[in-house]
Structures are given as structure tokens and as C-alpha cells.
Amino acid sequence: MNKLTIVALLCCLACNRHIQHSAMANFTIPFEHDNNRTLTYDETIECYEKLAAAYPRQFRLSTVGSTDSGRPLHVAVISGDGEFDPEAIRRSGRRIMMINNGIHPGEPEGIDATVMLFRDYLAKPELFKPVLDKIVIVAIPVYNVDGCLNRGSFSRANQDGPEAYGFRGNARNYDLNRDFVKCDSRNARTFNQIFSTWNPDIFVDNHTSNGADYQYVMTLIATQHNKLEAPLGDFLQETMLPELYGNMAKKGWDMIPYVDTPGETPDSGIVGFCDHGRYSTGYAAMWNTIGFMPETHMLKPFKDRLWSTYAFMEVVMQFTANHADEIGRARAAAFARTREKQTFALDYAMDQKRFDMIEFKGYAAKYKPSEVSGLPRLWYDRSEPFVKQIPYYNHFEPSVTVEKPVAYIIPQAWEHVIERLKINSVAMEVLDKPLEIETETYYIGDFKTRNGWEGHYYQISGRKPGSQGRTQRQKKGRSRVRRERVEAARLGISPVTVV
Numbered sequence: 001m002n003k004l005t006i007v008a009l010l011c012c013l014a015c016n017r018h019i020q021h022s023a024m025a026n027f028t029i030p031f032e033h034d035n036n037r038t039l040t041y042d043e044t045i046e047c048y049e050k051l052a053a054a055y056p057r058q059f060r061l062s063t064v065g066s067t068d069s070g071r072p073l074h075v076a077v078i079s080g081d082g083e084f085d086p087e088a089i090r091r092s093g094r095r096i097m098m099i100n101n102g103i104h105p106g107e108p109e110g111i112d113a114t115v116m117l118f119r120d121y122l123a124k125p126e127l128f129k130p131v132l133d134k135i136v137i138v139a140i141p142v143y144n145v146d147g148c149l150n151r152g153s154f155s156r157a158n159q160d161g162p163e164a165y166g167f168r169g170n171a172r173n174y175d176l177n178r179d180f181v182k183c184d185s186r187n188a189r190t191f192n193q194i195f196s197t198w199n200p201d202i203f204v205d206n207h208t209s210n211g212a213d214y215q216y217v218m219t220l221i222a223t224q225h226n227k228l229e230a231p232l233g234d235f236l237q238e239t240m241l242p243e244l245y246g247n248m249a250k251k252g253w254d255m256i257p258y259v260d261t262p263g264e265t266p267d268s269g270i271v272g273f274c275d276h277g278r279y280s281t282g283y284a285a286m287w288n289t290i291g292f293m294p295e296t297h298m299l300k301p302f303k304d305r306l307w308s309t310y311a312f313m314e315v316v317m318q319f320t321a322n323h324a325d326e327i328g329r330a331r332a333a334a335f336a337r338t339r340e341k342q343t344f345a346l347d348y349a350m351d352q353k354r355f356d357m358i359e360f361k362g363y364a365a366k367y368k369p370s371e372v373s374g375l376p377r378l379w380y381d382r383s384e385p386f387v388k389q390i391p392y393y394n395h396f397e398p399s400v401t402v403e404k405p406v407a408y409i410i411p412q413a414w415e416h417v418i419e420r421l422k423i424n425s426v427a428m429e430v431l432d433k434p435l436e437i438e439t440e441t442y443y444i445g446d447f448k449t450r451n452g453w454e455g456h457y458y459q460i461s462g463r464k465p466g467s468q469g470r471t472q473r474q475k476k477g478r479s480r481v482r483r484e485r486v487e488a489a490r491l492g493i494s495p496v497t498v499v
């Protein structure tokens with residue numbers, strides 16, 4: 001063979017490999033041919049399987065645990081250097097960003113957007129490298145597998161596409177975005193396990209919202225900043241959020257805080273969302289993780305909702321990469337604060353006197369007779385857009401607090417509590433001999449409930465926990481959790497010796 005033939009042959013081989021590689025990685029999804037289509041569950045997993053085949057070094061797809069449908073949860077990870085061990089990634093100084101999709105499968109933008117984002121980043125090294133030198137991205141392709149399989153076209157009235165989508169509830173009709181702490185669903189217990197394994201620095205849970213109409217496609221619930229330890233909450237409020245809002249506007253997606261109003265219409269202002277632990281970002285906050293719940297607006301076309309979701313994840317990825325060290329320092333300071341403080345808040349109340357004025361781009365609110373009842377009906381006139389300053393109430397104070405105990409003692413009968421602590425990597429020890437010790441017990445002196453919901457009764461008064469001390473003989477076999485051990489487990493360091 002002469003030199004020219006060899007060169008030609010090598011070119012041909014390279015070309016073939018390139019074609020084969022591209023054919024595997026450069027798939028399109030139905031949305032790219034029909035803007036009113038979202039992926040089914042099986043199509044979604046097939047896309048990730050194609051990525052796993054095309055990029056075996058930087059991408060990994062695995063399954064964890066189970067869901068109420070009986071199927072496992074999938075976890076898709078992009079790691080630039082091929083390291084997939086969370087501890088090794090943390091040691092390398094990279095930040096971990098986790099994305100959750102399809103918790104409400106009728107709000108499916110994140111399912112499609114994450115497939116495209118992963119495909120695009122893996123296919124374009126020039127985009128891929130600067131970000132993935134600094135962060136590892138972990139995605140749950142579809143969290144509510146059960147609801148995603150229950151596909152239809154009529155469970156979200158007035159939503160502007162897609163033509164078919166999954167159902168909000170899971171296989172037990174539970175709302176998974178109320179289940180992160182009580183963990184009644186297998187989905188939530190598996191999620192807790194995944195979250196505690198990866199312990200992400202940043203978390204994004206993609207949603208779609210309804211309610212008042214306004215000019216924005218994208219609204220945002222960020223972790224309520226007063227709920228995070230100060231170094232991290234301040235970083236979120238003062239550095240991260242302004243940059244995310246600015247970068248979304250530069251991409252053509254003006255964003256506004258999630259529109260929850262004190263009065264009937266947004267003219268009255270916006271109140272911050274106090275994301276308790278039952279919600280995904282509230283659960284994340286308990287791990288000193290900054291969480292985001294982007295909520296696109298259901299009255300905007302699916303195409304715009306999907307692309308704004310894609311843009312939001314991209315700006316968060318880029319911010320996290322650009323500020324990787326700062327985020328690491330702020331989070332380490334937050335964990336140090338958690339270890340040192342003696343009082344922990346269980347609930348918060350909004351400071352109704354404290355607000356910031358923000359610009360709001362709305363539509364005029366009007367009333368007209370309802371075609372159904374004939375009674376006046378509120379509607380928003382898109383032919384009358386306006387821009388005005390409105391108050392934004394987003395400062396919260398602890399309203400219920402507890403003192404940090406030396407340890408918790410859990411009777412063995414409370415196995416559901418012990419199970420939930422275990423899946424959150426909380427270290428426990430079992431008493432090997434009876435222990436005579438003064439203990440304090442929380443009690444609820446008064447309770448009033450409203451209707452039962454998902455197997456529980458929500459307590460609407462008497463929530464302030466009291467306590468009483470008495471000397472008790474703790475039986476052999478009870479689990480003991482030392483607060484320091486909880487923190488130690490979260491930080492991945494050796495737990496302190498229990499005396």
C-alpha cells in the first residue's frame with residue numbers, strides 16, 4: 001500500500017467511526033419534529049440508553065431501587081473525566097448538580113429538555129468541557145414513573161400542549177411533591193437514597209404551573225433563602241439568583257418569582273414560597289443543598305415552555321461551573337454552622353412588613369360572565385399588557401424551634417422512622433444494654449385536623465411542640481442517633497465516638 005492509500009484508508013476508517021458515533025448520539029426526539037409531542041416513558045429511557053452506548057466513558061445510566069409501579073428509578077450521570085463515584089468526585093473539588101424530571105408527568109418539559117441537553121453537551125466538546133471540568137450532572141429522567149405510564153390528554157384542562165402526557169398522581173394517586181419526608185411511596189424512599197448517595201450541591205426539579213396569566217413563560221421557586229444556613233442562603237440571594245435572572249433575560253426568557261399572590265391578582269404582590277421538607281427543594285434544603293423549582297406557565301405553548309426549561313438548566317449549569325469554588329466554600333460554611341448551632345427551626349412565618357419592590361410584566365385583570373354559571377369570572381386580557389412595580393414578600397423568620405439534643409432514642413417499634421433515617425445515611429447504633437437516662441419527650445398538647453390526605457391527618461393547630469423531662473430506663477435494642485453522627489454522615493467524615 002502506498003502512503004496515499006494508507007492515508008485514504010485511515011480517513012475512511014475515521015470517517016466511518018465518526019459516522020457510526022454520530023448516528024448513535026445524534027438522535028432527535030419527537031418534539032423536534034412536532035412541537036406538541038413529549039417523550040413517553042419508554043422513549044425517554046431509550047434515548048438515555050443510546051447516550052450510554054455512544055459515550056461509555058463520560059455517561060452512565062443505572063437503575064436504583066423501585067417505584068410504586070414496580071419499575072426502578074433510572075439515574076443518568078454525565079462526568080467529564082469518567083469518574084462516577086460521588087465521594088471521589090467530591091474529593092476532586094467538582095460540584096454535583098442534580099436534576100429531577102416528571103415528578104408531575106403532566107408537566108413534562110424537563111423530561112424532553114434534559115434528554116436534549118445531555119445529548120447536546122455530550123455531542124459538543126466545546127460546550128461540554130468548560131462546564132464538565134467543574135461539575136458532574138446527575139439526572140432522574142422520570143421520577144413519577146407510575147404517573148408517566150398513565151398517559152392521557154385531559155387531566156390538565158387549558159394547558160397549551162403537549163397533546164398527550166402523564167398523570168400527576170403516582171400509582172397510588174399520591175402527589176410525590178408532598179412525599180419527600182413522609183416517604184409513603186417507594187418512589188420517595190428511592191429518591192431519598194439517591195439524594196443521600198450523591199449529596200448534590202445544586203438541585204433542579206422541573207415543573208409547570210397554572211394560575212393568573214402574565215407575560216412570563218418561566219417562573220421560579222428557589223429555596224427560601226432564610227431556610228438555608230446564612231452563608232449559603234446569602235450566596236443564593238445576593239449572588240446566584242440575580243445572575244440567574246439576568247442570564248435568563250439575556251437568553252430571551254425573562255423570569256419572575258413563582259406567582260403566589262396575597263390578593264386576588266398579582267397587582268397585590270408576590271409572596272415567597274416557604275418550601276417545607278415535604279417539597280423537593282425543602283427536602284434538599286435539609287441537606288444544605290440549593291434547590292430550584294422552575295415552574296413554566298401552562299397557558300404558554302409547550303415549545304416555549306420546553307426551551308425555557310432547557311435554558312434554565314443551562315444557566316444553572318454554567319453558573320455552578322463558573323462559581324464552583326464559591327459554592328463549595330459557602331456549603332462547607334453552612335455545614336459548619338449546622339454543626340455548631342444549638343437551635344433548629346421546624347417552621348417559619350413570613351415577615352409581612354418586609355418586602356422588596358420588583359418589576360412585574362402582567363396582563364390587565366378583568367371580569368366577564370362565566371359561560372357555565374353566568375357569574376362573574378376573572379380573566380386576564382392579553383391585549384392589555386402592563387409593567388409595574390409590585391411588592392415581593394420573601395423574608396421568613398423561624399416560628400417553631402427546638403433545642404439540639406445530645407441524642408435521639410428511637411423505640412424499635414418505630415421501624416418506619418428508622419428505615420427513613422437509614423436511607424438518608426444517618427448513622428445509628430443499637431443499645432446493647434439497658435440505659436438509665438434522663439430523657440425529654442416531645443408531645444402535642446392540642447390537635448385539630450382537617451380532612452385526611454394520603455393516609456395522614458394534617459395538623460392545623462397545636463403544632464408547637466412541648467417537652468417534658470423524666471428519667472427513663474431505655475430498653476436494650478433501641479436505636480440511638482447522635483446529632484453529631486448525623487452531621488458526620490452527611491459530611492462523609494468519621495462519626496464521633498459515642499460515649
Ligand SMILES: [Zn+2]
Nearest residue numbers: 104107207208
Ligand atoms: Zn408540578
